[in-house]
Amino acid sequence: MKISQNSGVPIYQQISDYFRGEILEGRIEQSEYLPSIRGLAKELKISVITTIKAYEQLESEGLVTAVQGKGYYVNAQDTEMLREQHVRKVEDALMDAIRFAKIAKMSDRELVDTLKTLQKLDNE
Numbered sequence: 179m180k181i182s183q184n185s186g187v188p189i190y191q192q193i194s195d196y197f198r199g200e201i202l203e204g205r206i207e208q209s210e211y212l213p214s215i216r217g218l219a220k221e222l223k224i225s226v227i228t229t230i231k232a233y234e235q236l237e238s239e240g241l242v243t244a245v246q247g248k249g250y251y252v253n254a255q256d257t258e259m260l261r262e263q264h265v266r267k268v269e270d271a272l273m274d275a276i277r278f279a280k281i282a283k284m285s286d287r288e289l290v291d292t293l294k295t296l297q298k299l300d301n302e
Contacts, residue, residue, distance in 0.1 A: 181222055189224055193232035201241050201252055202260055212242060212250045 179196050181189055200206040212218075215233065219226045233250050236242045241260075242250040279289045 179222070181224070189222075190228045190231040190235065193218075193222075193229065194235040197232070197236055198239070198241060201236075201255065202264075206252050208252055208254045210252050211248065212236075212252070214249050 179193070181192050183189070185192065187195075197206065197212060206212070212233065213221070215226055215229045219229045222229075233242065233244070237244060237250065241253060241255070243253055244250050275289065275293075284292075
């Protein structure tokens with residue numbers, strides 16, 4: 179897992195985004211446990227509270243469940259429904275981007291190029 183202190187994205191969000199992707203893409207399967215809160219915090223050299231916040235976010239989305247004394251395990255997923263929820267969020271964000279691009283008088287090409295550049299930066 180790659181965490182960036184300077185990305186502008188909160189660390190807890192980076193952690194939950196990482197695990198969300200792993201779960202939705204099937205790399206972490208149903209009933210598997212996520213790394214322990216303390217273990218992950220130590221590995222990433224971050225606060226336990228940050229790790230808890232990330233795991234609680236995943237729990238609020240229905241991706242994982244907390245088990246007292248054992249940690250967080252992955253729930254069974256309706257991956258198609260979850261994917262649709264995320265597609266809707268992407269569409270909403272892109273509609274916002276289009277509105278702001280119009281205000282900034284960006285061309286369609288500039289908007290698309292900006293999206294491609296941001297995708298490349300995110301994949302680094």
